[in-house]
Amino acid sequence: MPNSNVPVITIDGPTASGKGTVATRVAERLGFHLLDSGALYRLTALQALRTGTDLADEQAVATVGARLPVRFVGGEILLAGEDVGHAIRAEEVGNLASKIAALPAVRQALFGLQLGFRQAPGLVADGRDMGTVIFPTATLKVFLTASVEARAQRRYKQLIDKGFSANMEGLLMDLQARDERDTNRAVAPLAPAADAYLLDTSEMGVDQAVEQVLAWYAQK
Numbered sequence: 001m002p003n004s005n006v007p008v009i010t011i012d013g014p015t016a017s018g019k020g021t022v023a024t025r026v027a028e029r030l031g032f033h034l035l036d037s038g039a040l041y042r043l044t045a046l047q048a049l050r051t052g053t054d055l056a057d058e059q060a061v062a063t064v065g066a067r068l069p070v071r072f073v074g075g076e077i078l079l080a081g082e083d084v085g086h087a088i089r090a091e092e093v094g095n096l097a098s099k100i101a102a103l104p105a106v107r108q109a110l111f112g113l114q115l116g117f118r119q120a121p122g123l124v125a126d127g128r129d130m131g132t133v134i135f136p137t138a139t140l141k142v143f144l145t146a147s148v149e150a151r152a153q154r155r156y157k158q159l160i161d162k163g164f165s166a167n168m169e170g171l172l173m174d175l176q177a178r179d180e181r182d183t184n185r186a187v188a189p190l191a192p193a194a195d196a197y198l199l200d201t202s203e204m205g206v207d208q209a210v211e212q213v214l215a216w217y218a219q220k
C-alpha cells in the first residue's frame, strides 16, 4: 500500500464527541496533515442536495461522492470553487450525511480519496471507521466518547457560535437518532477498533484530551 510507512493517528467516536477539535489540535502540535472524514460525507450530502440527485438511488449518490469537485486549500473546503466550510456544518446536511453514509457504494466511492491523505510527515484522521476500516494499520487508535448530554451541549454551543439556530431538545433527539444509525448500520459501523485506546471526555476539557492523545502517541 502506498505511504503505509507514514504514521497515522485515528480518532473515532460519535457525533459531537469533540473528536474534530481534538484531532485538529493534535495535528497542529505534531505538524501532521488532518483528515476530517465526516466532511467528505457532508460534502457528498450537500452536493447531492444541490444537484437534485435522487437520494433513494444509491449508485447516483455514490457517483456524486466519487466525483466531488472538492479542493482543500489551507483551512478552506472548496466545492466547485465555493467555500462550503460553513454550509456543510448545518444540521440538515449532517443528518443527510449520516443517512447516505449507511450506503456501501457511497463508502466505497470515498475510500481512495481518504487513503490519499496519508502523506508525510503524518496524518491525524477523525471519523467513525478510521481505525477499523480505512487505516487498520494506524500507529495509534483513539476512540473518544462522551455522554449524550455532554455532546448535545457541545453541539448546541457549536451551532450557536457558527450562527445557526438550535434547540436543545431537538438536538438530543437528532444525536440519538444519528448514534443509532451510525452504530447499527451494516457497513463500517461506529465501533472502537479492538486495539483502540478509549477516552471519555464527558468531564474533560479539550486541552486534557489533547495531552492524553499526545502522551499515548509518544509511547508508540
Ligand code: DC
Residues within 6 Å of the ligand: 015, 016, 037, 038, 039, 041, 042, 094, 097, 098, 101, 102, 126, 127, 128, 129, 130, 178, 182
Ligand atoms: O463527524 P461528522 O458528524 O461530521 O460526520 C457526519 C456523518 O458522516 C456522520 O453522522 C456519519 C458519517 N461518517 C461516517 O459514516 N464515517 C466517517 N468516517 C465519518 C463520518
